[in-house]
Amino acid sequence: MKTNKKLYSVTLASATLILFLILVSSTASASIAKTRITNHGTAGNPDIYDNKIVWQDTRNGNSAIYAYDLSTKKETKITDSSQYRPAIYGNRIVWDDFRNNNWGIYMYDLSTSKETQITTDRHTDEPDIYGNKIVWDDNHNGYWCIYMYDLSTSKETQITTKGRAFYPAIYGNTVVWWDNRNENGKWDIYAYDLSTSKETQITTSGSAYCPDIYGNKIVWQDNRNGNGDIYMYDLSTKKETRITTNPSDSEDPVIYGNNIVWMDNRNGRLDIYAYDLITHQQVHTTDKSAPSAPAIALYDNKIAWIDTCNGNPDVYMGTISYLPVAAFSASPTTGKHPLNVQFTDKSTDEYYYSWNFGDKSALSTLENPVHKYNKIGKYTVSLTVKNAAGSNMAKKTSYIIVK
Incomplete structure (x- = not known):
């Protein structure tokens, strides 16, 4: 699909951008x-x-x-x-x-x-x-x-x-x-x-x-x-x-x-x-x-x-390369043990994933992992996403409740 335009004779004055930069934890820059x-x-x-x-x-x-x-x-x-x-x-x-x-x-x-x-x-x-x-x-x-x-x-x-x-x-x-x-x-x-x-x-x-x-x-x-x-x-x-x-x-x-x-x-x-x-x-x-x-x-x-x-x-x-912005959801977020939870990545501009499920289990690098909670408790979940520009983490406290 073509996206370039032909040279034209138009007089333009100047303009600056209304943009809202997102604060993220990064190791490089966009x-x-x-x-x-x-x-x-x-x-x-x-x-x-x-x-x-x-x-x-x-x-x-x-x-x-x-x-x-x-x-x-x-x-x-x-x-x-x-x-x-x-x-x-x-x-x-x-x-x-x-x-x-x-x-x-x-x-x-x-x-x-x-x-x-x-x-x-x-x-x-x-x-x-x-x-x-x-x-x-x-x-x-x-x-x-x-x-x-x-x-x-x-x-x-x-x-x-x-x-x-x-x-x-x-x-x-x-x-x-x-x-x-x-x-x-x-x-x-x-x-x-x-x-x-x-x-x-x-x-x-x-x-x-x-x-x-x-x-x-x-x-x-x-x-x-x-x-x-x-x-x-x-x-x-x-x-x-x-x-x-x-x-x-x-x-x-x-x-x-x-x-x-x-x-x-x-x-x-x-x-x-x-x-x-x-x-x-x-x-x-x-x-x-x-x-x-x-x-x-x-x-x-x-x-x-x-x-x-x-x-x-x-x-x-x-x-x-934009800075990534981490986001995720899960289903279900509450239930009886053992509880299988489907986590879904909703981040933007991400390439690599690191999930911490809050139960001292191994980290997952899958994009949309399924995790099994075996014990009763409230679990804080975090997702760190990375790309060439940097990294960002989303954290949800007491997000998964296992009864």
Whole structure:
């Protein structure tokens, strides 16, 4: 799923983040570990899915599509020339193509090594893909509209008809984009449900740009308050949430799972910021970085972006590590001995577990252990969770009562 956005001409004032840092007992710190993927200084427009990163690259004088497998550390050249703005989902890569002096959308399947031309003789731009559905913006009728192609049915659908719709993103059956259909200088975010054929206007500020979507959540940047801020809208609750507030340039937001990531210059330079919607933690790059738009792609806890920290644009990857927050439940919490209790981990951002059941038994390192209490008593239970960023403990006094 594509999460990077095209470079745009928007003047943003500054914004700072409303975030509530969680106090935890840690042995390290939350971070974004940074890895350089390319070293030719000719890369642009990255996207990431699972262990694969794709981007456009002009190292040989022409813009071609490349892919890199993080698990095998192998780079593959996908196309030869005049290809731009790739997006990836699963084994399928789509891009904008100008090889025959005509713009079109193409697709390549990594599992079959087969290339497919999706459109012909059209002025297309900014493709995105999710599952069997490809979306893009298209100007072949003299005005920019959003189109969708279903690979399973080989059917093309025109999503918008009112012109000046740009940069679509898709997740499931929902397509989002930013739109200036009235050509009045006001830009807003719209969403379209492919299953119901219903369009919804998400914003009315007239200053909303560059949306991304995951599940029921849409994020975008908005300067309705005179500053560039990151906002989120939940389609299921119809609730809008302002993520950032104080002066700094916040731009290019992307979302995956509970992570929102964007670029921010609150420290006098552009850094990559990440925010956890559940724990309200934030992390950001702190080393020498110079990200540039179109910049950011996100999958799970992995970020890909273009960085000019070494003088020229290369692809970098960052791995987000938030501090873990321990939480658990148990069932039953009271009963006659001997009592078997199922413990369930409800922690966030955890990788390793250590359970203390309070009865002087051996510690358990299982995620969701079952423990047997043989004696009458009240037992205090604790769970310690750890990851690369640190550790945290949750403790419940006299939690298990055995009669």
